[in-house]
Every structure is written in C-alpha cells, then in structure tokens.
Amino acid sequence: MIRKVFGILLTIIFLTSVFTSRFTIISAFPMYSQNETEQGIIEEILKLDSRIHALARKINELSFQNGELKKALAAKRLELNRLDGQLKERKKKLARWVVFSYKGGMGTFLAVLVGAEDLGDFLRRFDNITRVLEYYNNIISETRNLLLYKKREESYIMEKQKEIQALEEEARKALKELQEALAQKEQELIRAKNILENTVNLEKISKNWQEALPSLDYLLKNLSSLPWSSISPDSLKVNYLTLTARAEFIDKSITEKLFSGNDKLKNAYFTFSPEGITLSEKGPDGKPLYSITCRLELEENNKIKIIPIRVEFNGVLLPPEVIHDLTKGHDLSFTPPPLPYDLKITSISTEEGKLILYLKKY
Template sequence: MNKHYPSLILLLIFIFASLFPPPVWAEPFTEEEQQILEQSLSIKEIDREIARIEARQQETETAIRQLSAQLAEKNEQIRSSREQAGARIRAYYMGERENLFAALLSAGSLKDFFTVLDYYQLILERDRIVLGKYKSEYAGLVHTKQELEVVSDDLARMKAELQLQRERVTALQQQVDKSLGLSADPEKLKAMIEELMAYWENVGLYELRKYFAALSAVMSEFPDFLNEYEDSLAAEKGGYSLTIRQEELNGFLHRKNELLKDISFTFLENQITVQGSREQLKLKVEGHYTVEHEPENSITFHVDRLLFNGLELPDTTRAELERDFDLGFYPKKIVPFVEATEVMIAQGILVVKLKLSF
C-alpha cells in the first residue's frame, strides 16, 4: 500500500496548486508592471485617505454647526446677564447702595441694625452672583469663539488637503490609463491590477496593520528590555547612554510576540530597516528615530519608505501608520529622572543619549 503514497502526495499537491494558484501579480515585476501596480496601489490608498478626510470633514462641519448654535445661545445669555449686571452697576452710581449703607449706620436699635445688615449682605451677595454669572458666561463665549476658529481652520486645511489628494488620484489614474493604452498586453496588466487590489483590500492591508499593531504593543513594553539586557544602560557624566543592539532587540521582539518571529530589525548608518515575510505577504519598512519633546520626551519612529510585496506604498499610508501605531519608546518609563537628548543609528546598534532631569 505504501507504493501508492508518492502518487497520492503528487495528486494532493496538484489539487492544492489548482485551488491556490500563485498570484498573477507576484514578483519579480518588469519595470512596466512595477510602475503600473505601484500607481494602482497608490490610487487605492489615496482614495482611502480621501474617504477618511471626507468623514472628518463631515464631523468637523457638524461640530461647527453645534458650536455656532452654542455661540448664539451664549450671546443671548450674555445679553440678559449684561442687562442685569448693568442695572447693578447703575445702582451703585445712583446711590442706592450708599442709601442702604446710611440706613445701616442710622439704625435705631441693635435689632434694626442686624436686620438692615442682613438685607445689605443679601443684596451684595446677589450682586456678586449676577456679576459672577456675567463674567463666567463672557469667558464661555470667548472660549466657544476660540473653539469655533480652531475647528474652522481645521476644516479649511482639510478642504485644501482633500483637493490635493483628489488631484493626485486624477493624475495617477491618467498615468495608469496611458500605460494600459501603450502596453503590449493590457489584459494581463488589468488582471494583475484587479488581483492585487482584491488581495490588498481583503488581506494585505489587514495584515500590514496587524504587524504594526504587534510592533506597537511590544514597544510599549520596552522597559522589559532593560530587565533582560541590563548592560545596555551605562552611566556617563551627567546622564546615561542606552545602547540597543539589533540582535538583542530582535530576540526581545520574537520572545514577546509569536507573530513577530517573521520580522527583523536591521540597524544601518542613520537608518532602520524592518522586514519580514509570511505566506504571500512580504513587508519592508525603512525609517529613522528622532528625539521629540512634545507632548512628552520620546524616541519617535518615522516611516520613510514602506514596501508591500516589493511595491512602494504612498505617503498617505505611511502617515496613517505613524498616526495609528506608536513604534517609539519613552525614556522616563525606563528611568524616571532622565530625558533623551540625542539618538544615533550605526551598523548594528542604536544609541540614545540620556541626561538627568529632575
């Protein structure tokens, strides 16, 4: 019976290959294919960014309407409070408060004195409440106006960004259409584009974000790195030096998350490369770290280049991943009384200079 096993295995391989054929758009690409697939992928991603901006624009326009309604309501409140406050102030100038004070001084008995005093204090307290309410509502009016100005400025920037992205998509689509028109095999290119778009929408984007989410989760646990590699932190005059070696960082990532066993960091001169592959997905990220001080001192990762299966993704995707996933780390979580002043990347190592900060 064993003699039938090889033929059975071959049959299973044939069936599996027919059910899951290699993608039409798989590497290596010709120069023409590379260009048209990158442009098509950029169109898809910029369209997604346009949808995100449009959604934010709708939210912002709703916020503007709500703030405008609040502003109108506060204007009415402040008009009423202004009238009451004006009446209180006029009373001072017309002598009503002085007359009450005179009545207080001319009271015929101690009982009358305390009666007038209670009445006088009641009036003063009412004046304080009215004037305080006017002051509070005026401050609220000013704050709402400022909020409205900020949100309106955001909306103007969004509209400008939306216009820019729409122009980019139009230009890219024209280039794709032109390339298809000049191609010796436009049907093959169309099939490659369609298959790539389907894979990107259903698998690629999800997997890309899953890797970035895993990296972000592990980087949030970076203080654990020092527990494993205590010699990474060395005392220097006025502070410390943190040296991260790429093989130690990769080992740390692989132990922390099973998914990241497919990923490896490489430290080059002034550059970091993160790459890995699994099944039909191949990912490569090129970036660098900078020291940031706002909103807090941090070593922040910036994505300079992002490749999915050899195809470069646009700046909108890089910006989205930087915005959604934090791949940096925070010195004060490592040593509470230090802050980063400098970060250097060399062959195989990343060095962070830390100064004492009390």
C-alpha cells in the same frame, strides 16, 4: 568556380548572422521596455492608492474633529442661554434696588433707624438693613462676574466657530485632492489598459494593497503607544570601570512583547538588520503583506525616533511620496523603559536579528 560558391556561402552566412542578431536585439528591447513600463505603472497605481487612503483617513479625522467641536459649541450655547436667564433675573432685582434707592435710599433706612423704640429695636433694625445692603451688594458682584463669564463664553464660541470653519475648509481641500487623486488613478488605469496586454495582475496587486493599507495605517498610528515599557534587554553587559553598558534586544522577543497583546497586530513582526529595523505583517498565506524599513535616530530625553526609508509591497519598491502619505500625522517615536543604574543611551545600532543600545552613566 569553387571559390566563388564558397565566397557566396560565406556572404549568406554573414548576412544571416547579422540580421538574426539585429532581430534578436530589436525583439528583446520591447520585452525589457514592457517589463519596465509595467513596473512603473504598478508603482504609480500603488502610490495613488496610498494617497487616496491617506486623504480618506484625513477627511474622516477632520469630520470627527468637526463633530466634536460642534458638540462642544452646542453645550457652550446652552450654557450661554442659561447665563442669559440668570442675568435677566439679576437685572430685575437690581432694577428694584435702583428704584428704591432713587425714591428713598439711605434716607429711608435712616428713618427706619430713627423710629426705633429702644436700643434692642435699633440693633435689630440696623441688622436687617445691613442684610438688605449685603444682599444687593452680592447681587451686584454676582452680576458683574456673570457678565465677565458670559464674555468669556462668547469668546470661546467665536474661537470654536473659527476652528470649525478652518476644519471645514481643510476638509474641502482634502476632498478636492481626493477627487483629483481618484481622477489620476482612472487615467492611469486607462493608460495601463492601452499599454499592457493583461491588467489582471495590476488590478490584483492594487486590490491587495488597498486591503493591506488599513492594517498598515493602524500599525503606524499605534507604534508609539505600544507597551515599550514592558521590554527588557535579552543581554546586558556592564563595564563597571568605565560605567558603560551594551544592551541587546532580539527582534523575536521584542515582537512577542509588543504585539502579542493586540489582536489587530498579532501578525506584525520586527526584523533587525545592519540597515535598520523592518516592520512587516504576515498575510493569510504566511508571506509578508508589506515591509517598512526604517532607521533609528536618538533624540533628547532618551527618546528614539523611527524614520521610514523604504516601503515594499508584493516585490514593488514604493516611492518616497508613499512613505510621506502613510506616516503623515503619526508619532513614530518611543521612549525605552527605565534603564538600570541611571544609564543614558549614547548611541544605537542594529545587527542581524539584534537592536543594540550603548549606554553610559553620567
């Protein structure tokens, strides 16, 4: 009897442990899936925010270019109208000359010369006739030049009209893409509300990202125009036997030299690590708003190109499409300051807190 009771108790304990573990696994799985789903939705929303910002920027740039072209076109049309007035005046003068030539022409000039009373009178008449001929020759030459100039102006206007049409077409495409991106975001927000219990965090992150994007865009746009010529190595070790050198730049000193003179970039800073360089900006709370990790690539003529490989915002790692949208149309290269002893850069590397240029004299 005791054995039976003991066997029943063991069976109950075993079944309880099995069901409890199964319930734990089942209940834990949705929690993991929920976090993963939320992370995916946040990434998708931030990607769409970046796309929308990039398209809006592109439309603004196209609109500005279009406006500038239309101003240039209006100025050229005024110039063309002025040319038309000049040509009409020249044609009138030439018409009088043609009528005169047809009626008398050189015969009239000869009659004037023959009617001279003496040599002095003859030379005076000859000089007057020469001036008249020269005057109309100049009119003919000026008219010919004006016609050529007018044709060039008309060609210029036609080219600018084509450019304006191309810009307007590009702007229409960008606007359509913007509308599609906005519609995608609306659908993504609807999906988020259906899946997530609380979307406040998602909306807050999206809002903060939208506020950070103009600052990030400004940094990327002005990266190549920063005062790179003002930086100098914090340490320079020269080997005169091999004619090589190692120049070290500290991230704090580069940050101070490049960003201190620009009020819009006063909160931006560099950090160097074995992975590459990271561009960041501090928010009002002192924490980084965003960070862009980049690798460096040496190009011709000692030029260095910055290639973004990762964008992070609020702990969210953004997909490669975001990097493409943010950097499109921006020059992310720079030329270091003139190097001493006519040295050339042979390679680049980064360490914790340091950017290192390896130099050699050729």
